Amino acid sequence: MAVQSEPVRTDSPGLGVGGDVLKGPRRPAGPSLLSRGAPYLLLLPAILATLALLCWPLIETVLLSFQNLNKRQLILHLTEWNGFKNYSDQLGSSEFWHTAGRSVAFTALNVVLIMVLGTLVGLLLNRLGKKMRLLLQVGLMLAWAMPIVASTTVFTWLFDERYGVVNWFLDKLGWHSMATYNWYSNQTSTFFVILLLLVWGSIPFVAFNMYAALTTIPNELYEAARLDGAGSWKIFTSVIYPNLKPFFLGTTFLEIIWIFKAFTQVFAINNGGPERLTETLPVYAYIEGMGNQHYGVGSSIAVLTMVCLGVLMTYYFRIILKQEDEL
Template sequence: MSAQIEEATAGGPASRTGKGTAPPPPRRGPGRLAQGTPYLLILPAAAVTVLLLGWTLLKNGLLSFQNLGPRQLIQHLTEWTGTDNYAEQLGSSEFWGVTGRSVVFTLANVVLIMALGCFIGLLLARLGTALRLLLSLGLVLAWAMPVVAATTVFQWLFDQRFGVVNYVLDALGWHSMAGYSWTSGQFSTFFVITVLIVWQSVPFVAINLYAATTTIPKELYEAASLDGAGSWKQFTSVTFPFLKPFFLATTFLEVIWIFKSFTQVFAINEGGPDRLTETLPVYAFQEGFGSQHFGMGAAVSILTIVILLALTAYYLRLVLKQEEDEL
């Protein structure tokens, strides 16, 4: 009897054979090496980015605290001025005038780019295969054209004597436009620059919007059609809410690209006439290389970066707020 009790308490014959129902040992999580693999993979790209951008930004920041001109360059002098360059710019009405002009210029371009880009993107979604392919090819070619080449083409188009634009307007009855100089006034120069930038930027928004619309379930549009929603109502009730993250990200990218655009503004008229079309990047170049005061130009460029960082912080705040609302 005692042997049977001992056998029962020990788990019976199964315990003697080692085939009991003991729980399996706990599984170990991934090792430290596996957890650190993603960071090791991005380390080369991060190192190159820090080397190429971080070092340049550091040198530019140090230069902004110096008085560096032709004399200092020739004599290899380093004259530290502290925050004098920043104080002079922040106390200058010219700097704030250029800043306000840059903000208005960026706002106007971004509104036009997003409106036209969304319209063309939605048009791509409704066209047939052949027309969609043809329009997409034209957008890609416009987008792929180098900035300097595109700027040169627009200089020819709006040329005072031989420009196609003046010729067409004259032929249509606007005879006063024959021989009109588009770069002689502030608003006309900004008009040419805006047309150029919008023409270059719309393809990015249109193609990406079309690609994003392909991810929207067709059942949502069918339900909206059954409810009697037209094209505009479908856009506001289906497309826009579904693609709101896309609109936020694209608008943010366009704000950065337009705000820091230099080539188009400088190549059209070098910020003229009378420096009335200078934006902050062109203003920084003119203060640095034009006036041979490189420390001052570096200070303006750092202030431009600070403004862009403020815009980035505002964008990230919007994104985080949107994620909190969705949760």
Template sequence: MAPALLSMAVLLLYPLVRNVILSFQQLNRKEFITRETVWIGFDNYTELLGDPDFWSVVVRSIVFTAVNVALIMAIGTGIGLLLNRLGKKMRLVLSLALMFAWAMPIVASVTVFRWLFDEQFGVVNWLMRTLGFEGYEQHNWFETGFSTLVIIMILLVWGSIPFVALNMYAALTTIGSELYEAAKMDGASGWRTFWAVVFPNLKSFFMITTFLEIIWIFKAFAQVYAMNQGGPDRGSETLPVFAYIEGVGQFHYGVAAAISILTIVMLIAVMSFYFRLILKQEEEL
């Protein structure tokens, strides 16, 4: 285990410690150029915790994560169930389509979505006009932070569904066919079979997958920033983008470090909740 622990210490622990140290410093443009170290204690944290803009981004990030994870788990579970019922040929076709979506590079997928929602040449505006809707002549889908976040949400859901669906299908293969036969003999509907047979047997899968999706969506940076740089008017910023813009964009590196530490604390709080549930379930087994 020593090589793995050493590599984790170098790649994860050291940057984390350096980040904590930076969060207690004033490191703006002046200090960055002069290489001056100015210790200010908890001032960066108190400034953030008293900043209404910070709390707006926190609430936006939490709501954005919750909606994304709910959609990803619901649609991914549905497609996983579909894969379990399809024949071999159609299952292979759908699995390949899911793999292609999952393997697509982030920047390439963002470029495709920006083209789909383009103001002048976008497919979505053309489709809306074709369906008879008015007001979609050069409609700007990135005009507000809300609409920008909706597009990013569609992108994240589209890119995350394959992970849930393929793992769901793999997990379903562990459930014995006799359980389905017993439910069918009892006259259980599809929904009843899911809640009485599938969900209890795959509770660990749902908990761990939901836990992973919360982490991945909450810390999603590339999709949010590449789509519209957190705009317009910083209206689509989530916490990782907020930290990046404060640091690299505004040269407030100490504040950016404090934002990242607070983000980690929020994730740890969520992780502790899920770890307690997982440990409780293991004790019951």
């Protein structure tokens, strides 16, 4: 009797018709080690440059601020740690606080003028025709591109006591007492020259950014405001400022940083004179550190300058952190 064999099943899992093994979809291979590390490799040059040009000098400045480092120690290669003495001496010095107050007031006045005038120039750029706009943009670009030392030299010549164009022009207008006026003889007139120089050099940045920001506001908003009978001031307060509030905030705090740490313009005009009455904190730190060769003292003033700037920027930092929490 023949034994019938059972048919071989070909529908078992993993087998296809005729017993062929079924191959499922392949999973995509994970990213390779090189592809995962590529972003970090691309960032490495910038990180190394930041560490070499920013972090290391900052660390060295902080370390020097805790040392008694003068000409003697520098020649003999001595390292004398004196703790917080440099800081306590400065915080107890009326000269430091007068300089700090002067720096804050000078920064506030400059930033207000820069933001107001820069905003007006930006609004003007938005209203001018193509040819006049191009002409004004070229002038702003030339002022912005001029090196700081070159612009400071030009302003020194303009306000020269004997050969300055400003004195000559004022004399021609009838103010004959200004023909040989020394602009660097007192604190007020010296600060006036420095203020003009800083405002002149900073307006282009605000104006260009203002003009670029205005292009993001839809024309429908202007038309709706005009239909409601809004004038120029009302359009600015109800349309332009609400839409460009982040621009005004960010630009204002950038100007605070740039003006507060301005060194070349203040020092090159009159070396912080007359009688050190136009010194700001950066100039004060330089004169104490390099001029008087009190390097530890100068470093402590530099660190305190950064702390003062951080205090001034506290409000801006709070806004940034608040916006990040809302995202």
